[in-house]
Amino acid sequence: xxxxxxxxSDAEGIEEADTSDSSFGQDDESRGFPWKRIVQALISxxxxxxxxxxxxxxxxxxxxxxxxxxxxxxMEIGSLVAFGVWNLITYWFVLTAAxxxxxxxxxxxxxxxxxxxxxxxxxxxxxxxxxxxxMLTSWGFTIGSIGRSAVVTxxxxxxxxxxxxxxxxxxxxxxxxxxxxxxxAAAIGIIVLISAVVLFGLLLRSDRLARAIGRGVGHVVNxxxxxxxxxxxxxxxxxxxxFRTDTIxxxxxxxxxxxxxxxxxxxxxYLVLLVAIRHVGVSQEELSWIAVLAAFAFVRLISALPLTxxxxxxxxxxxxxxxxxxxxxxxxxxxxxxxxxxxxxTYLLPIPLGLISYVIWRLNKSWKMSEEQRAELAGDxxxxxxxxxxxxxxGGT
Numbered sequence: 001x002x003x004x005x006x007x008x009s010d011a012e013g014i015e016e017a018d019t020s021d022s023s024f025g026q027d028d029e030s031r032g033f034p035w036k037r038i039v040q041a042l043i044s045x046x047x048x049x050x051x052x053x054x055x056x057x058x059x060x061x062x063x064x065x066x067x068x069x070x071x072x073x074x075m076e077i078g079s080l081v082a083f084g085v086w087n088l089i090t091y092w093f094v095l096t097a098a099x100x101x102x103x104x105x106x107x108x109x110x111x112x113x114x115x116x117x118x119x120x121x122x123x124x125x126x127x128x129x130x131x132x133x134x135m136l137t138s139w140g141f142t143i144g145s146i147g148r149s150a151v152v153t154x155x156x157x158x159x160x161x162x163x164x165x166x167x168x169x170x171x172x173x174x175x176x177x178x179x180x181x182x183x184x185a186a187a188i189g190i191i192v193l194i195s196a197v198v199l200f201g202l203l204l205r206s207d208r209l210a211r212a213i214g215r216g217v218g219h220v221v222n223x224x225x226x227x228x229x230x231x232x233x234x235x236x237x238x239x240x241x242x243f244r245t246d247t248i249x250x251x252x253x254x255x256x257x258x259x260x261x262x263x264x265x266x267x268x269x270y271l272v273l274l275v276a277i278r279h280v281g282v283s284q285e286e287l288s289w290i291a292v293l294a295a296f297a298f299v300r301l302i303s304a305l306p307l308t309x310x311x312x313x314x315x316x317x318x319x320x321x322x323x324x325x326x327x328x329x330x331x332x333x334x335x336x337x338x339x340x341x342x343x344x345x346t347y348l349l350p351i352p353l354g355l356i357s358y359v360i361w362r363l364n365k366s367w368k369m370s371e372e373q374r375a376e377l378a379g380d381x382x383x384x385x386x387x388x389x390x391x392x393x394x395g396g397t
Contacts, residue, residue: 044308051313056336059320064333068280069341076279077341083275084345087268088112088353093261094156097254099141099149101378106367109357110135116354119309119347131358139367140374148246156262159197164266164297171290207241214240253380270296272346273319276338286331287323295322316343 056062092107099107113135114128121127129150136146218236225232251258274292299318303311319339324332369377 047308048313051317055317056320059324060333060336061329064330065337065340068334068337072279072341080272080276080279080341080345081349083268083272084349087265087272087346088350090261090265090268094153094258094265095149097258097261098153098156098250099136099145100250100254101141101145101374101376102136103377106139109360112350112354112357113361114354115350116352116357119312119351119354121309135361138361140369140371142371144243144246145378148243148250151243152247152250152258153262156258157266160262160266161297161300164300165294168290168294168297172294207244210240210244211237214238214243266300269346273338273342276342276345277323277335280334280338280341282331282334282338286327287335292323295319298322312343312347316340 088111089108091111092104095107095111096102096104110132114132117131118125118128132150133143133146137143214236217240218233221236222232270293273296274289277287277292296319299315299322302318303315307314316339319342320336323335323339327335
């Protein structure tokens with residue numbers, strides 16, 4: 001590979017885990033009825049029904065809500081859809097930044113297909129990861145590079161998610177809208193954010209610590225594999241060291257691009273919500289952009305809980321509960337209408353696009369490459385020169 005050290009040990013270890021885990025899932029399904037998935041689906045359905053039929057009517061009258069939606073003009077709806085499409089596009093930039101060699105059109109297809117799965121199936125997040133892996137490996141990406149991309153984008157997304165409540169708190173303080181609950185939530189966010197940054201920094205700073213963390217993770221994983229009567233996987237310290245080296249190389253070349261793209265993606269999603277609120281008639285005096293940003297920041301943290309596919313119901317309730325505080329009934333109905341339109345654009349829009357993307361992947365063979373060809377596209381994005389770390393040898397594998 002040109003300009004890239006191939007993490008073969010990473011790829012082989014992850015491939016082994018992926019193959020064995022998928023076969024385990026298939027064996028479990030073949031032994032009988034898929035009770036687990038049915039139970040997950042029923043629980044998700046109960047949560048969604050309870051929220052939309054039991055809780056949301058207490059916040060706003062559905063009659064007023066749908067009257068507000070029907071009153072929206074075609075230009076307002078069209079502009080919201082345009083913002084929604086732009087929001088989807090911004091995450092393609094994140095993926096191309098974190099996975100060298102990935103072209104924008106490929107990022108579009110893999111992102112939309114996996115998002116559609118995540119938004120429609122119980123436990124869809126895990127299945128969506130499987131769809132992404134299937135697509136990317138068919139295009140010549142190694143399991144190691146895919147895993148590294150997923151970890152880096154996850155870390156950067158969580159840094160932004162944890163940092164946004166802090167920014168919102170500062171803006172609320174300047175605007176004189178602080179409350180004890182908001183201060184507490186922001187303080188928790190600050191503590192978690194600092195802890196995450198420190199841990200990530202230590203992992204990248206010390207090869208010895210990276211190996212130690214890898215061995216610790218390996219102990220936990222092998223304990224779980226033992227419960228499933230599977231053979232333990234060795235070499236976790238070495239794989240963690242290789243991951244660290246490649247990640248440093250990636251971040252040295254791409255950290256600015258990755259940071260800008262991640263911020264752009266989150267800000268674009270916030271703007272979809274803000275535009276929806278303004279389009280239904282809620283003014284800056286009734287609900288300021290800072291208050292909307294604060295609600296957006298805190299609900300983004302809640303959305304990480306995998307209670308329902310795509311957080312449906314949970315996210316809507318979170319926004320409605322926070323944004324309607326102190327508003328009259330009519331304005332509350334307008335806000336709930338904006339939330340439903342916002343979620344329709346950001347939650348439903350990726351589903352048909354994901355189906356189209358899946359068909360493109362199945363029919364289009366021209367994007368398939370060997371790992372060597374894909375590495376040529378990646379260039380020197382993983383290249384990292386450093387002095388030998390004698391402490392790493394002392395730490396062992």
